Amino acid sequence: MRLHPAALPEAGHVRLDVPGGSIEIPVLDARVAVIGSGAAGLNAAVHAAESGMDAATIVIITDEWGGGTSYNSGSDKQTYYKLSIAGEGTDSPIVMARDLFDGGSMHGDIALAEAAGSIEEFFHLVRIGVEFPRTELGMYPGYQTDNDTRQRATSVGPYTSREMVEALAREAARLGIGMLDGHVAMRILVDNKARATRVVGVACFKRGDHAGVRSPIKSSRDLAITIIRAPAVILATGGPANIYSRSAYPAAQRCSLGLGIEAGATMQNLPFMQYGIASSKFRWNLSGSFQQVIPSYWVKGESHDEKVELLHEWLPSVGDIAYQTFLKGYHWPFNPAKCNPGAINHSSIIDLAIHEVTIMQGKRVFMDFRMNPWDLLGAQFSVDDLPAEARGYLEASGAMQSSPIKRLEALNPFAIEVYADHGISLESEAIEVHVAAQHCNGGFTGDVNWESPRVRGLYPVGEANGSHGQHRPGGAALNAGQVGGLRAARHLASLVMVPSPPSLLDVEHVAQEQLVPVLARLHVGKAGGVGIACEVDTALAEIRHRMASAGGIVRSIEGLRKARDEAKVLVEKLDGIAIAVETREVLGEYLAARDAAITHHAILAAMAEQLANEPGVHPCYVVASEDGEAVRDIVGRQGSFSTIEKGTQNRLLETQVLGSRVEHAWIDARPVPDVKGSFEAALQRRRRD
Ligand SMILES: Cc1cc2nc3c(=O)[nH]c(=O)nc-3n(C[C@H](O)[C@H](O)[C@H](O)COP(=O)(O)OP(=O)(O)OC[C@H]3O[C@@H](n4cnc5c(N)ncnc54)[C@H](O)[C@@H]3O)c2cc1C
Known part of the structure; x- marks a missing residue:
């Protein structure tokens, strides 16, 4: 349409x-x-x-x-979050708003607006034809998603x-x-x-x-x-x-x-x-059943067909690897609170392992549904040995088969189809994976x-x-x-x-x-040589590399400051060059690169400011003590994990870009408003309007 x-x-x-x-x-x-x-x-x-x-x-x-x-984009079960209107639990806009607010650094009035409007918007979507699942008697059931205290999540499937x-x-x-x-x-x-x-x-x-x-x-x-x-x-x-x-x-x-x-x-x-494990050739979020069927992760070795087990040096046993992989299905986004080997759920260590091997060592990691964990080391793995929660789930889903691909076929055949639709056979090939940025x-x-x-x-x-x-x-x-x-x-x-x-x-x-400064840099109708169109590709590659290495799940204050300063230089450089635009496509590429440069400068500056001012608050990354510290050394170092109590960190970092300068301000989060007496006020408002 x-x-x-x-x-x-x-x-x-x-x-x-x-x-x-x-x-x-x-x-x-x-x-x-x-x-x-x-x-x-x-x-x-x-x-x-x-x-x-x-x-x-x-x-x-x-x-x-x-x-x-x-x-x-989508995922195994792409989630839509709204006030819970099913089950026996109690929910209300104010309860949902407090949950959103407790995520930290969120304004309470915005949280209440999002909670209060969620049902209206959900039914707006239903009315215009989005077929969210409902029971025979007309109830819209939900499930519990990450950071959710009720079963507020719903989905129409992967898309x-x-x-x-x-x-x-x-x-x-x-x-x-x-x-x-x-x-x-x-x-x-x-x-x-x-x-x-x-x-x-x-x-x-x-x-x-x-x-x-x-x-x-x-x-x-x-x-x-x-x-x-x-x-x-x-x-x-x-x-x-x-x-x-x-x-x-x-x-x-x-x-x-x-x-x-x-x-x-x-x-x-x-x-x-938000970062998490995704495939690279076909960009797809590998949450849910992709992890719950417990595939193997391996690193491509030096020789053509050499495969090296990824996780055996990061997690102590095949049982732990299997269970943490299973948990990753429910706990997909990287979360430093889930990197503590002493905690039951330390599934985010898998993200750290992938980060170290891909970003720090420049190697390639694959997820393989044809092998169980530790197959490469000749160890025996059986789903029967899983903890009760994981085994019970797979049993109930009829997915106790001996190999991950068979379990995936039983648990979620769509997962196999979605890759087949993109020319990838999970039955006959492993997929390359990395820790990917998915949402800001x-x-x-x-x-x-x-x-x-x-x-x-x-x-x-x-x-x-x-x-x-x-x-x-x-x-x-x-x-x-x-x-x-x-x-x-x-x-x-x-x-x-x-x-x-x-x-x-x-x-x-x-x-x-406001427009002419951009237009003045364009040399229209001139072939390459006057400008430096190829710098556009180089600039994008530079930005992407810088963000992945300094602004990902492992950050250090020195690394961020250096990256921020380099980003500023790039913005100034792109604004200083004459660009030969022979076609409108080149113009588009130049503007996209310039936008990415300005944006990554603002983001890196904010990341550096946040880490310098709130060293204990790192909800989506771990802190390397110095630039280049091996990621493995961070695991187990308690100070790297975010141990913030819910709702205690309620400041927001505001960022404003003025030319090539970036300014920051710390703002206290506004609380969730008191809703007592709100009916009378709403009635008066209605009369007035
Ligand atoms: C793999 C993946 C899985 C996700 N899963 C979930 C999930 O389960 N639940 C959830 O809540 N969120 C999820 N998200 C996040 C969510 O999907 C996005 O935040 C949301 O779809 C963004 O919608 P949007 O309309 O703001 O932007 P988009 O859908 O990105 O739309 C942006 C639009 O702007 C246009 N555009 C951009 N620049 C210009 C320009 N200069 N001029 C003209 N047009 C322009 C684009 O063409 C596009 O039409 C996921 C994201 C990813 C990547």
């Missing part, structure tokens, strides 16, 4: 002075410009129309219809977010919302002369028309730039997708956080990323309406919004993306005074100031 092309009214054009001439850019008018067509962006657009805004004035700008994480996108796209089409497909947002234009910085619109350029065919740029007219003048921009461009060399994000997804950074929006909680809990700061407090009219929603704290329950990302879109749309629809659009002359001034 595609949306029809947007037919926005033409406002006129602006003329910008660029070196060697001028460039004329058409200006179109919209009431709301949504950047991104993932689950969050589509939902925000749908709610804007449902809240009474004219669908013809809402536009979705997307670089690629069908791109993004929501449409292309929950894809099914959400499909349903939301059908709804957006039904409502008559149009899109600008193949359009890359390159700059959010803001008026920063007024007392509060305010959104003016978005500049975007049209990517090539046909996949695989380059679109030559012979003159600046061929840049195909359009400005959408809009008083509200919903930034739904997803997470920092392309900044890690080891990543579970879709390979083609760009990073666009630089759009908000350059508009002046504040960010928060950037150090808190941080992102842009938003208020309770998901509006940026620094840039009015800018609403970061979905993964671009950093509402989550140190830990979040599995599935909370999708819920937050839906609730954020609802709240942003309702806020926009409730505004009594919609700011009148700035005049074309004002748009021209803003574009001259």
